[in-house]
Every structure is written in C-alpha cells, then in structure tokens.
Amino acid sequence: MLREIKVQDAVGRALAHDVTRIVPGEYKGVLFHRGHIIEAVDIESLLSIGKEHIYVIDDIEERWHEDDAARHIGALVAHESLTFREPHEGKVQVEAVWDGLWQVDPDALLTLNLSSQLAFSTRRTLTKVRAGERVASIKTIPLFIDPVEIEQVEQVVRALATPLFTVKPFMPTKVAVVTTGSEVAKGRIEDKFGPALQKRFVHYPIEWLGQTIVGDEREDIVRAMTAYIEQGAQMVLVTGGMSVDPDDRSPGAIRQIATEVITYGTPILPGAMTMLAYHHDIVLMGLPGGVIYDEHTAFDHLLPIVLAGIRPDKRMIASFGHGGLFV
Template sequence: MEKIKVQDSVGAVLIHDMTQIIPGVTKGPRFRKGHVVREEDIPILLSMGKEHIYVWDQNPGLIHENEAADRLAKAACGPGLTLDEPKEGKITFTAAHDGLLYISEDGILALNSLEYIILATLHNHRPVKKGTKVAGTRVVPLMIDEKVILEAERIAKTFSTPLLEVRPLKSFKVGIVTTGNEIYHGRIQDKFGPVLRAKVEAWGSEVLKQTFASDDISLIQNSIQDHLDQGADMILVSGGMSVDPDDVTPTAIKEMGAELISYGAPVLPGAMFLVAYINDVPILGLPGCVMYSKTTAFDLFAPRLLTGERLSRRDIVKAGHGGLCLDCPVCSYPHCSFGK
C-alpha cells in the first residue's frame, strides 16, 4: 500500500472503507474499499479530517476490479441484455425484453476456468421477463492482472454466438391438426384445441386455424398440407402419438416426406413428443399429456422454435438431464429443476 496526500489522490484506489460521521445525521462508510477517488471526492475527504489516505500501489499491469468486471461483462454480453454499473467489482446482467435466455455453456465454463473470474447465470433456455436478473459477474481480487481479462476477452471471441443473450419469441402463424376418430365423429369433445390456443397466444403467436382428422393417414396428411398451403410457420398435430396400432400420426408425418428429427424425447411428461420439418416449417407431434399437464416437453421445445432456432436430435436428447417433472401440487415452472 501507499500513503499519499488527499490532493494527489485522484484516480487512486482506496485500500479500506472510510467512515464519515455527521452528528445526528449519519455514521457509516462514505467511501468503500476499492473506490476510485474522483475530483469531487477531495473536499469530502478533507471535511472528514483526512490529509492523507492509504491506497493500492499503482503497479503496471494491474487493473481495478470495477474496470475488470466491466470488460468481462461486455465480453460475455449479447443482444437482449442490459448491464448495470460496476459496484465493488460486481455487475448484473438483466433481460432487456421478454424472451428465452440462451447461454453458451462451454463459454461460461471456459471463463470460470480462468483464475479469479466469476460468472454465474440462470439455466440455459429459461423463459424470462423484461427486468429479470439472469447473470452476475465479478473478479475476486481488488486489483487483477490485466492479462487475465485479456484472455477472457479472447476466449469470448472464439465462440460463434454470444456467451449470453435473450432472444425474443417471434410471432408465428400456427396451424393445429387434431386427430382421432372419437373427436372427428363428434363422440367426445375436443380438449386439445383450447389448451394449445392458450399456449400459442401466451407466446405471442396466433392460431391460423384448427382442423380435425380421423385416424386416417391420408386425411391427416391432407390437413397438414392445407395448413402449409395457407402459410403456417409451425404445425401442431395432436393425438395418435402412442405405439398403439391405430395411432398413425407419426406414420402420416414421416410418409409426407418430412425430415424426422426425433420421435420420442427423454422428458416426462412428454416422452412421445415428435419433432419433424417440412422444409423450414416445424411439425410437432403432441402426446396426450399436453392436454392435462401444465408443463411438458412441448413447453420446453416450442419456445426455442419460436426464436427461430432449428432443433437437432442432440438438442432433444440433451433434455434428459433435468427432464423429469416432479408434478408439484402447485406448478412453479420455470422456477424449478424441470428442463434445466
């Protein structure tokens, strides 16, 4: 540490808290450890009876925690996020709008593997609202070797996507095809439609229309094609997704020439979930649990599609880690382990 005159301390970094006492008004830290002295602080320090103060030695190559945190946060920050001002070496990332949080898990690991670097986040693909705190970063020491921060900045640039970002959900035109002889012939009331419509609209999209098809492959295919012809950006096909002989929805989708990504997902509820594409239009086969379970595989993957992401089989199978819903009496998703 170094003892210097207050008048010469602009730009210096305080080595300890400095208490200000104003009788009957306040008693507490006026300047915190790590504070960088500014010109306007000089009169205050003098009024506190400080002629000299103790500061960190200004060794070449070392930078203050606030500057380090600022550079670290900017290196990791992508679109859809705002950063607050550094305070005691800490910066918070906040969602700038509603959307889905995307995190480069490998990127976060690489940064945290550097000595003295801390970057803590929420889980990947979590739905967030504007103003949600999604991450925080800081460095451990008050002064850190700039080489560490330069390496963090270099690492962040090696990834093709930002380490953290919030992607907004796009507004899709969604077609619904509800299958099943019992519904098609009016023997029972459709329960899928109201549930799907509510979810689609909550995500900011619109239902183009809902059509009904019996357990007939050609009729299901005609219904899907009709939605495609009318410009659907996504098609939801509900019912007929189990392995019973008369459940023909997966067969109908595959035999249309769709690119099948996955039939089955390591998620409970939602194991019989199907993802396919006809050109760039996602076709989702929805199992019966979507009707009665508040959160299923459908809720994990559909928002990702609404950001414009194209899902791969690897994306689906990775959901097995955290893919077990605990069926809590009061659902608190996404504030739980499901899908994490």
C-alpha cells in the same frame, strides 16, 4: 497493494472498496462507497457493522479494482439484446432487452469459470426469457485483480465465433392445430388440446390459423395438415394419437408429410412421446396428452427453440436429458 489498518487509524484515508450495511429482513445497501474519505464521525458507523479494520491501497497502478474489472468484462461481452447494469461490489447484472431465447456458449463459460477469478453465472441456455429479466451475472472474486486475469478473459471471448451471451428474438409464426381422436371427432369427449395450446401461445408472437378435429385415420390427418400448409402455416401441431396403440396414427401421418424427421421420442418428461419433424422449413410436431395436464412438457421446452429459428438436431434433443425431468 492492499494494506489492512484499524478504522481508528483510517481518518483521512480513502476506502479501497464499498462497505455494505445489512439489517436482516430490512435493508442491504452501501454505507460508504469506494473512494470515500473517512472522517472521524464515520468511525462509529463502521464499528457498528463490525468493521474494525478496513483496506487502504498502496501502489495499485497495475491492478484492476473489482468494479472496473466487472465493468470492463461486461463491455467485452455486450450484445444489443442485453442490458448491463452498473457494477456494485464487483458484480454486473445482465438483463434481457426483449423477449426471446436465452443462449449461452457453455464450453466458453466453463473455460472462463475455470481460468479466471471472475465468476460468470447464467440462466440455463436455450430457455425462454422475458424483457427485463436477469439472465446473467459477472462477479469479480477478489477486491483487486491482476491484469493477466483480464487478458485471459479477453482472449477467450475474442476467440468466440458467436457471442458468449445473447437473447434471440422469437419470430412471428403462423400456427395451426390438427387434433386427432374419434372420441373427440364424434363428440364423446370435449377437446382440451386447443385451450391448453392457446393459453401457452399468448407468450409468443404466434398467429393462430385454426384447429381441425379429425378421427384416427391417417389419410384424414394428412389431409388436414396439408390444407394448413397450403394456407401458409409455418408450424403444424398434431395433438393426440402419439402412443403405441393401434389407433394412434399421428406419427405415421407426420412421417408421410415430413421431408425430415428429427425425432420421435425425447428424453424429456412429461412429453417423452413428442415428435419433431419438418416439411422443408415448416415445423411439424406431434404432441402427446401431457400437454393438456402438465405445465411444462417436452413441447414447452422445444417451442421457444423452434420459434427462435433454431432447427434442433438429434444430438441437441439427446442433450436435453440432462435437466429434462420436470416431474
């Protein structure tokens, strides 16, 4: 068990925990590590950071130290897509090994945070992450933790059908764009969709097959989409013509080609009029004008998901309303 003693009485005793020194705006780091044998010369250093008492350990055979517990749980949830840093002050930092889609089991995460004295903090699930980015942290709350707590975590994690944490890599994908609108096709205004999309694509393993500009007729849109599918496109994006105006015929064209329509409309703003469908395994999306003007839209939320090989259903799309307001 832990016992508190005055630092003046601690000479010759081993520290039960790391002692951190903080200089606001300049430095935060370990002054003395766990296990350090306190010497007389250390007393003034400890007092200078406000440590008039420290913990020493009596009879700890049956309890886990915070660093050992964090290291053990990190190993338990390890995955090839993740790097686990060495624990510091009972905390393990988790980083992505490669670019991809960050996935968490939210129900298991809630269970773990309700039932144990370990805190699991993560990035929001189904979001794009880059290699080397921190995606999660596992922190032991007490300095020493009962083995029963560790066993409870082990039971939850081992019962999972899929990993608690993972980064699903993006798949190389051939993408084509069909831009609609008589005003663009006739040269009255300059197309802005193509540049906006290509700027986004640099962050993914996307092969740009090309862009075709057509008018507002459904047959022309269908013909252009079909041509790209025959060329091997794995994703066809139809831009413009996604509102309820009589000349906006993109949704009808997508429906004509699709073997499955997931949704026309999302609870994500900007981009509520986005459409997601499939022609067998080929992704079909209809993109409204917000893609040109807004940095993050429904399209930006959906793109990493479908590029990771996940096929959203209506329930998943509906769930994006929580946290789906980006303006």
